[in-house]
Amino acid sequence: QSALTQPASVSGSPGQSITISCTGTSSDGFGYDLVSWYQHHPGKAPKLVISDVSNRPSGVSNRFSGSKSGNTASLTISGLQPEDEADYYCSSFRGSSTLYVFGTGTKVTVL
Amino acid sequence: EVQLVESGGGLVQPGGSLRLSCAASGFTFSSRAMSWVRQAPGKGLEWVSLISSSGDSAHHADSVTGRFTISRDNSKSALFLQLNSLRVEDTAVYYCAREVVVGRAFDIWGQGTMVTVSS
Numbered sequence: 001q002s003a004l005t006q007p008a009s010v011s012g013s014p015g016q017s018i019t020i021s022c023t024g025t026s027s028d029g030f031g032y033d034l035v036s037w038y039q040h041h042p043g044k045a046p047k048l049v050i051s052d053v054s055n056r057p058s059g060v061s062n063r064f065s066g067s068k069s070g071n072t073a074s075l076t077i078s079g080l081q082p083e084d085e086a087d088y089y090c091s092s093f094r095g096s097s098t099l100y101v102f103g104t105g106t107k108v109t110v111l
Numbered sequence: 112e113v114q115l116v117e118s119g120g121g122l123v124q125p126g127g128s129l130r131l132s133c134a135a136s137g138f139t140f141s142s143r144a145m146s147w148v149r150q151a152p153g154k155g156l157e158w159v160s161l162i163s164s165s166g167d168s169a170h171h172a173d174s175v176t177g178r179f180t181i182s183r184d185n186s187k188s189a190l191f192l193q194l195n196s197l198r199v200e201d202t203a204v205y206y207c208a209r210e211v212v213v214g215r216a217f218d219i220w221g222q223g224t225m226v227t228v229s230s
Binding site for chain 2: 003032034036038040044045046047048051052055057089091093097098099100101102103104105
């Protein structure tokens, strides 16, 4: 199973907004609206920032928001801060033999 | 504090076996489905296995089916992953992760344990 497609890198200045895309196919389960996003600082545990396309878990900054159109999901980080510099991964629940598929990952750099 | 702590990683030769453990604390372990997710050096995340809250249902990625087995001991709040017939491409950091109550995502992750398969 191929991974979902994300841009390798996205950058922005502090205070700016950036958007990370995540593209899959109809077999990747995007129709279930079960797309999630994770922030991963290398060497640390990944952190859930968005679930079910646009649901923000308790404790996650409201600067993080998610959306989806067709087979492309997006994560927007507004008011970019230095601590947002990390790798970000999308994931979709496929419901088939391989239940979950992750994206290729996007490195966010705060200039 | 909700916490997941993995252990059991190490260096193993191709064809060898290893058993990973994940100790859970701070929540009712028996009420949550659990997964293993791995990350090979310089690569992205890859889902490996999932087990239901009761342990009566398990699923594995096609890449590990027949070689890896996920299990759990709810009496000890522990999750396991038995890795057999290991290949060089199984080299990765292995994370245990808790599935959310409603929906399909992982809301708590451990720090990971490194598995290196090399001769």
